[in-house]
Amino acid sequence: MAGCDCGAGARYRDCCGRLHRGQARAGTAEELMRSRFSAFARRDEAYLLRSWHPATRPERVDFDAGMRWVRLEIVRMEGGGPEDDKGVVEFRAHYTVGSEAGELQEVSRFVRHDGDWVYVRGKVS
Template identity: 65%
Template sequence: MSRRARRPQPPRPAPCPCGLPAAYDDCCGPLHRGLARAATPEQLMRSRYSAFVRRDEAYLLRSWHPDTRPARIDFDPALRWRGLDVLAATEGSAFHSTGTVEFRAHYTEGGRAGELHETSRFTRHDGDWVYLDGTLRG
């Protein structure tokens, strides 16, 4: 009997935190690295969620409208984002200058589960979609 050497399997690409069935490097990664622009408010919102998961402050600030952008983002070390549900999206096509996305972002903080339910408003600024502000929901 001969023994076959097992070929090492290539590592699986990391899934994108935004919840779409794609690898991070093919989904939100290009937006984070400045190689692509969000085509819709939903795509921008998903990429911003992924940026919160990855603690990418530079991308979050770049994708925030200058009128409402904070000076910096303080990430809570005890908070871990666990999943995203997009509930609704309005407007935001190539023919719109505004759009909204309602979502639930699930997290754990100090071992306790929670969720952030928000309707976010997006607008175009210098041709790009940016986050303007949001309204928290019950």
């Protein structure tokens, strides 16, 4: 079986797949970030919207049909641990569009909402 899109090393079904299916909850902001990357890679709009803070959540997620997310790199984290209520994860998301490679770098903010980690917003650099 292939490894999870998030790069954590486990199989998808045992990693982000459990969160996407609602069988587990993210224990940290990093775990939520990884699961959201995996959801973008798999075009799982329902999970992305569920894991977005209601105050900043869009009505829908627009996926670029030609873009393929290929690798996630965590750059740094602030807070976001099991005992925290907020956290920051800076990451690089690598993608391809056709034969062209690209990279998106973002500093994402997460908070606990009703006990679950959710994405609030990010600043792309």
